[in-house]
Amino acid sequence: MDINGKDNTGPERANDMKVLILDAVSATDTSPSDASMGRIIENEFLKAGWGVHTIAVAEMDISPCRGCFQCWVRTPGICVIADAGRAVAEAWMQSDVVVLFTPLTFGGYSSSLKKAIDRVIPILSPFFMKIRGEVHHKPRYEKYPALVGIGVLPCRDAESAALFSRIIERHATNAHSPWHRAFILSGDRECRGVGDIIGPIAAREQEAA
């Protein structure tokens, strides 16, 4: 695995839309069908003509965020840890959509995905602003990618599903994403249908562009 993940541009590429898939599912053994789900998601975007960048976060050597804030006050915009975590932040900013694909873990991201997400804070400003009356960090850039969360569960769990939707909504606000969606897939049948939820998103956004 290359330190920056895997770029994939299919033969049918028809536009310059890009998706970053942070895949924390494929390297795990949560369900027999999970390993192929990452490929299905990739293929739906490729079919719609997108450039696809996939990072299998569970296989990457990404150190946890140190909470030092040096990415804000010493090397503004760049994490001081020189490992694959930097590539995640850079790829995030190069994308139109980021897909967070995770085994649902206590209603949120798995530790593998969270390790990557915690390293993305350099894309924000340290300074604060109010959004709908609540304090958040200001954007560092003018434009940010949309956020799509896909959580995989071995069986239905309404409490975890509701929390995941809330986390994606909060995360999208903090990351200045123009729009967000959250999906929960439980059981093999639903998991095999991941293309049915991703396909329309890829097609719609490609048309909008």
Place this chain on the structure above:
Amino acid sequence: MNSQTDVLILVGSPKARSTSASLGDHLAGLLRKRGLSADTLHVTSNLRQEDGTRALLSAADGTDIIVLAFPLYVDSLPSPLVRALELLAKHRRGMEKPPRQRLLAISNCGFPEARHNETALAQCRIFCRDAGIEWIGGLGLGGGGMINGLPLAKRGRAVKSVLASLELAANALATDTPLPREAVSLMARPLVPVWLYLLVGHSGWRRQARKFGALKKIDDRPYQDKVKTA
């Protein structure tokens, strides 16, 4: 009591000196005054060690009460603490008859409003459900930068509501009674007005950037050439 220690405090901040540790240390002191033993384990440094997982599980097995004290990272727990909870849940699910345990979570964030902590505390509650641990409750603190890793006693009146909340929480832990709602509301009480927190915060970021000679670059966009414009 089944344990080597009554209370195990898992500090989730990666920093050696942190607001999470300040909160955990103060609570540990209050518990000792009430006759309970309390140990602290720093999760990030622990999991870096070769036998870190074993040490974590062993420490957790030997306690009646777990306290999670952590900073909010992106609406959730820091990744090493998520990892620790994944390990603990798997460990307890593998036990034939896991011993009774209770858990209190204390989350602090750098935003002035305590409500940012709600999603992270909800995750802790679901962890308890999945691991068969009794959920005592969650305390969320906003404006954690006001404590900034200092001992709470040194912050004095500025953290009066935090101290009062931890007293109530210590009573609940020591007497095996529910966490009073007042403990939650006291912890969530703003330490300073929002406008003052933002003023101090912005000045602090500029001061730190100046120290590193990076003030002029503080709004830099290093990935701008690769960012797509509409």
